[in-house]
Amino acid sequence: MGEISDGIETALQATQTRPIPLSPQARMRALVKAEKGSTKAAAARLGCSQRQVERYLAGQVKRPTPRLAAALEQQLRRVWQPRLRARAIKKASATGIVVETRARFGFTSAAGSTDDPRMRRITEQLPPNTAAQLLAAHQAGAGEQQLAQILAGGLGFSYFRDRGRRADGLDVELSDIDYCELDLL
Template sequence: MGAIGDSIEAALQGAQTRPLPKSAAARVRVILRAEKGSTRAVADRLGCSQRQVERYLSGQAHRPTPRLAAAIEREARRSWQPGIRQRVIRQAARAGITIETRARFGFTAAAGSTDDPRMRRITEQLDPADAAQLLAAHAAGADEAQLQALLGQGLGYSYFRAQDTRAHGLDVAITDIDYLDVEL
């Protein structure tokens, strides 16, 4: 993933109420539950064979390779406590989310204005509609470029255009994200 997707994931995982299981077999069962019992779908998500998934479920395999261990942890974290994740996403879509970032912002604006990109540190509450759109795109598996475009649109509306009270027609593009923190 990228900086935006990782920050959203970290915020969603921070809302969890119970710790993720420790063993690889228990984590594979979490993913299996999310995939409604399909070991083939679990294998596709992990990038391994269906037989390897079955070995973990039956207890024949215990220690995954480092690559597989990272994939199991990543996918189990995404599948852990789905009800809480959905509740947090619904609340964030209603109330908006807070973004703190240091990134390079560039603009397309009217002739005669300075539109050179430069680093800015911004802490801003995204509009609920923009927050819902960003979270929905993340949940749908959007890539980093799409998330950057949506975040630029949201920050352009809330911060640079002040909810469309000034700088009409200003489009914001985000590049070179130094850090990004999402608070749901």
């Protein structure tokens, strides 16, 4: 994953109220439950065989490989407490999110003049429509490039164009992201 996806996941996981299960068997059981009982779907998420998932559920295998353990934890965190996650997304889509990032920003104005991209550290609250678009794209599995375009548009509107009060027609480009932290409001 990329910096933006990781930032969104971290913000969404901060809303969870219970820790994920500790044992591999309990984690596998929770993942299969989230997949509505489908061991085949859980295996596809983890990149292993369906039989391997069934072995964990039966308690025949106690210790996963490091790769499988990491995949199991990552995939379980994405589906853990889905109602809390959905509630947090709905609230953030209505109120907006705060983004702190250090990245290379460049822009092109309507007149055709360009500014050379440079590293900037920006902390800004994104408007609710951009927050909703960013979170919906993340939930749909959008790539890092698409998330960067949405984030650049939102930061361009709120930071560079001062929420529509100046610099009309300014297009912002975002690249070379050092870090991206998001806080759901």
